[in-house]
Amino acid sequence: MNIRVKFEKGEARCPDAPSTQEIIARDKVSAPDWVCSESYEFLGDEDISIDRYIDPAFAKKELQTLWKKTWQFACREEHIPEVGDYYVYDLEHYSFIITRVAENDIRAYYNACLHRGTKLRASGTEGCASEFRCPFHGWSWNIDGTSKNVVCDWDFPHVDKKSMCLPQAKVETLGGFVFVNMDENAPTLAEYIGADAMAHINKWKLEDRYIVAHVTKVIPANWKLTMEAFMEAYHVLETHPQVAPSNGDANSQYDTYGEHVNRFISTLGVVSPHLKGRISEQDVLDQFTVGDSSVLQGADRKLQEGETARQRMADMMRGMFEQATNTDLSAVSDSELLDCFSYTVFPNTFLFPGISLPMVYRFRPVKGDHRKCIYEVFFLRPVPKDGERPEPACEVRLEEHQSFTEAEGMDPGFGAILDQDTENLLLEQEGLEASAKPGLTLGNYQEIRIRHFEKTVEKYVYGK
Amino acid sequence: MTNTTEPSDRLDVAEEQSVTLEFTRFCELSAVPEGSKRARKINGTMVLVVHTKGKLYAVQNLCSHQDKFLHTGRVRNCRITCPLHGAQFDLATGKATCLPATKPIPTYEVRVVDDWVEVAV
Ligand code: FES
Ligand code: FES
Ligand SMILES: [Fe+2]
Numbered sequence: 053m054n055i056r057v058k059f060e061k062g063e064a065r066c067p068d069a070p071s072t073q074e075i076i077a078r079d080k081v082s083a084p085d086w087v088c089s090e091s092y093e094f095l096g097d098e099d100i101s102i103d104r105y106i107d108p109a110f111a112k113k114e115l116q117t118l119w120k121k122t123w124q125f126a127c128r129e130e131h132i133p134e135v136g137d138y139y140v141y142d143l144e145h146y147s148f149i150i151t152r153v154a155e156n157d158i159r160a161y162y163n164a165c166l167h168r169g170t171k172l173r174a175s176g177t178e179g180c181a182s183e184f185r186c187p188f189h190g191w192s193w194n195i196d197g198t199s200k201n202v203v204c205d206w207d208f209p210h211v212d213k214k215s216m217c218l219p220q221a222k223v224e225t226l227g228g229f230v231f232v233n234m235d236e237n238a239p240t241l242a243e244y245i246g247a248d249a250m251a252h253i254n255k256w257k258l259e260d261r262y263i264v265a266h267v268t269k270v271i272p273a274n275w276k277l278t279m280e281a282f283m284e285a286y287h288v289l290e291t292h293p294q295v296a297p298s299n300g301d302a303n304s305q306y307d308t309y310g311e312h313v314n315r316f317i318s319t320l321g322v323v324s325p326h327l328k329g330r331i332s333e334q335d336v337l338d339q340f341t342v343g344d345s346s347v348l349q350g351a352d353r354k355l356q357e358g359e360t361a362r363q364r365m366a367d368m369m370r371g372m373f374e375q376a377t378n379t380d381l382s383a384v385s386d387s388e389l390l391d392c393f394s395y396t397v398f399p400n401t402f403l404f405p406g407i408s409l410p411m412v413y414r415f416r417p418v419k420g421d422h423r424k425c426i427y428e429v430f431f432l433r434p435v436p437k438d439g440e441r442p443e444p445a446c447e448v449r450l451e452e453h454q455s456f457t458e459a460e461g462m463d464p465g466f467g468a469i470l471d472q473d474t475e476n477l478l479l480e481q482e483g484l485e486a487s488a489k490p491g492l493t494l495g496n497y498q499e500i501r502i503r504h505f506e507k508t509v510e511k512y513v514y515g516k
Numbered sequence: 517m518t519n520t521t522e523p524s525d526r527l528d529v530a531e532e533q534s535v536t537l538e539f540t541r542f543c544e545l546s547a548v549p550e551g552s553k554r555a556r557k558i559n560g561t562m563v564l565v566v567h568t569k570g571k572l573y574a575v576q577n578l579c580s581h582q583d584k585f586l587h588t589g590r591v592r593n594c595r596i597t598c599p600l601h602g603a604q605f606d607l608a609t610g611k612a613t614c615l616p617a618t619k620p621i622p623t624y625e626v627r628v629v630d631d632w633v634e635v636a637v
Contacts, residue, residue, distance in 0.1 A: 137590070138602075174615035177604065179597030180590030187582065187601040187616050446593040 062094030062496040065303070069325035072305035072317050079386035080363060086252040087317065087387050091307040095503050099491025102484045104509060105274040111422035115144055118399060118512035121235040122312075123244050125401040125414055126150050126160065128430075129228050130262055130444045131178055136195050139178040141232065144419050148221055149173050149184065150230055153196050158225060160232040161218040166199075167191045184218070193218050228259030229401075245397065246310030252395070256405040261432035263444035265461030268428045270452050273477035275417045275425035276509065277484075281473050282394065282402060282413065283501035285318040289326050291472050296324045297331050297339045298361070306500045311508050312398035314501040320390045320408075321362035336361035366390050369408055378436040381407065396501065398508050407434075423481055429470065431461065537625050537636035545631045548572070555587040561637045563624065566591055566607055573607035574624040574635045580605075581617040 065071065073090065076083050104110050126141035127150050138151035140163060147163035149172060163171050165186040172184045172193070183200055185192035192200040199216035202208055222233040224241040231241055242250055271278045281287070288301040295301075300319035308314040323336055334355050355364060366386035373389070374381050381389065388406055395403045402413035410432045418424035428447075435441050448459045456474075457467035484492075494503050510516050540558050542565055548554045553566040555577045564577035568591050577586050579598040586605070589597045595604045595613060603617030610623040625636040 134590075173602045177597075177602050177614045179602050179604065180599065181602070182588070182599055185600055443592055446595075 060094075061097060062092070062500075065497065066325050069300075069303040069328070070322075071303060072300065072319055075300060075303075075319045075322055075362070076317075076387045076391075079366065081366070081384070081386045083385040083387040084255060086255050087385065087393075089307075090305060091248065091309055092305075092497070092500060093308055094496060095308075095500065095507060097494070097496055099489075099493055100503070100506050101491050102487065104506070104513075105277050105481065106422075106485050108422050110513070111274075111417065113513050114417075114509075117515075118509060119143055119146075119234075121233070121238065121512060122399050123224070123231045123233045123238065123241050123397075124399065125229050125397070125412075126223075126232045127178075127230050128263060128444060129158070129225060129230060129259070130441065132158065132230075134180065136182055137178075137180045138173065140173050140175055142175045142419075143416055146234070147171060147175055148232055149218075150223070150232065151181070151195060158223050158230055159197060160221040160223045160230075161193075161197055162221065165191055166216055166218070167202075227253055227256060227403075228261065244312055246313065249309040249313035249395075249397075252309075252405075253403070256403075258403070258405065258432065260435050261410070262435050262442050263430050264433045264442075265431040265459070266428065266445050266447045267450060267456065267459040267462055268426060268447055269450040269454070269456070269474070270418060271425050271427045271474050271477055272423065272452065273425065273481040274422055275415045276505070277480055278425050278427060278474070278477055279396070279402070279413075279415050280502045280505065281477060281480075283314075283316070283396065283505065284495075284498050285316060285392075286495060286498040287473075288318075289324065291476065292469055294339070295469065297327055298322070298336045299324055302326055302498075304498070306497060308500060308504045311511065313395060314504045315393065315395040316501065317387075318392040318394070319362075319387070320392060321360075321365040333359070333361045337364060340365055362386070362390065373407055377433050378438065379434040380437055396505060398505065427474070429456075429462075539625070539627060539629075539634035539636050542574070542626075542633045542635045545628055545633055548633060553587060553591065555585070558635065559637045563635055563637055564596075565626065565633055565635065566596065568594060568607070572626045572628070572633060574626040574637075575605065575607060575610055576622040576624075578621065579603055579617060580612060580619040580621050586621075 076087060127139040131139040132152045135152050135154060138149050141148045141150055148160040149163045150160050152158050163173060165172055167189060170186050170188045172186055183192045183194060190203045194200045197218040199213045202211060202213060222238055224231050226241055285301040285304040288299055289296045298321055300322045302325040304316050304318040306316050321336060321340060323331055337353055337355055366389050369389045370381050384407060390408055391406055392409045393404055393406045400415050404411040412430040412432060414428040416426045418426055445461055450459055456462055456470040457464045542556060543554055548565055548567045550567050553564060555564045562577035564575050564587050566573045579586055581601060581603045584600045586596055586598055589599045594607050596607055597604050601616050604613045605621050606613055610620040612618055612620055627634050
């Protein structure tokens with residue numbers, strides 16, 4: 053059929069393909085509410101100005117406005133299980149010591165001595181302390197932030213020890229994540245995320261997962277540009293040709309929730325609408341490579357007459373993930389096992405609550421360089437059902453020239469996907485700097501997450 | 517505390533090791549169960565034995581940053597964190613893995629003989 057139906061703006065969807073919801077509705081083990089709902093809203097179709105990616109002055113403004121007012125994922129609770137455990141979280145030149153003061157009391161101290169400013173703990177470190185003692189002259193603070201010792205206090209009669217507490221940023225926890233916010237007047241994390249998205253996050257029980265791998269790499273592009281490379285499945289056909297045959301890319305679903313959360317659902321184990329009629333169900337199964345494929349080694353991959361690749365994948369994954377990770381997945385839907393659920397929590401976090409793609413991403417600008425960002429990939433697996441929580445994996449720091457496939461704990465197929473995602477970014481950064489066109493043009497549906505994200509950027513930076 | 521990094525001391529240790537390693541009994545194996553550590557002075561050297569992830573490690577019990585004891589530091593992923601200012605050392609190699617330390621700490625051969633932990637210092 054070649055009739056082009058006229059749609060209202062934002063209403064058009066990939067033609068002649070089942071919707072994400074239709075695909076999921078056919079699954080054997082049905083999906084929960086948070087999967088089976090839609091929340092798309094048309095947010096305009098103007099170009100997105102490019103100064104936000106290429107202008108150092110914009111980056112400076114972001115630091116004073118956006119980064120100082122938003123809730124940021126600083127560490128996982130599992131990084132600081134015991135009282136006195138700490139983790140240093142940096143954002144540009146800001147630095148915080150995130151520490152557990154009591155079983156249910158986590159604080160974020162500005163990481164600077166109140167004498168002459170020395171960082172109390174080096175950036176990029178974690179450990180356990182019985183006090184925070186400055187390495188310069190030895191002033192020290194208790195874990196609860198109160199002053200413990202001022203060396204030669206006879207020389208500091210003007211210092212009131214009682215008021216010399218370490219200044220704090222706000223802290224909240226959610227799903228095993230510790231969030232910090234520098235704004236004393238910030239809304240609660242629950243208000244910030246909003247009731248709809250909170251209902252999703254609360255269902256995932258991410259607090260019952262642990263970090264099985266943690267890989268960090270500096271990417272030569274603006275932090276927003278880099279994040280936005282992960283906000284749509286529109287690029288899959290061109291960027292990840294090996295994935296396209298088994299990914300519902302052009303018919304992925306996009307949703308926004310309030311100002312700070314958006315998501316896509318990208319189904320797997322189905323033929324891409326781009327390749328419809330050109331590949332078979334057996335091809336889909338044969339080419340399914342996404343995610344934590346290590347658990348599928350040696351599986352029988354021959355489809356019976358009438359069997360779908362998607363259902364076979366779901367059945368196989370359930371059994372093999374249960375075995376490989378010693379967890380009970382009987383209540384988990386086919387969709388949660390297979391599909392890619394990608395959520396952004398503004399400004400620095402991606403959560404992927406699925407089972408086969410269990411990642412968390414964190415993005416931050418590199419200090420003093422708006423053209424670079426720090427990209428971190430965490431893989432989260434359910435804690436084994438015998439209850440023994442493994443230690444979180446050590447961070448592996450890759451050099452800029454290294455491939456993600458070289459990182460310990462990285463599935464090689466997934467590492468190759470991340471390489472493809474990030475290899476284009478320098479070209480995009482440089483292209484924007486070279487461009488004669490002052491704005492980015494976005495698709496109304498498939499790129500709605502980018503528009504939504506940038507609207508929130510503008511809200512913070514321009515006070516709009 | 518005596519200065520343990522006296523050049524002459526160091527030389528002696530180096531010479532001994534280049535011939536054959538002299539092992540000294542450190543403690544009974546049952547005194548350092550998995551997930552624990554134990555500090556002792558042997559042959560004039562502060563030694564820390566750590567039992568983690570199914571392996572025994574022996575390192576100098578003094579941080580290379582400002583010479584403080586390491587034995588109350590947290591061990592995770594085969595690294596020990598100095599409780600004072602947070603430097604970290606790889607237990608296998610002694611390498612300083614983060615600031616404020618930049619120099620390594622000595623590591624020692626360790627073995628188990630007749631349920632005794634022995635360290636070559
Ligand atoms: S700068 Fe911290 S004690 Fe002097
Ligand atoms: S003495 Fe160990 S970090 Fe300073
Ligand atoms: Fe991608």
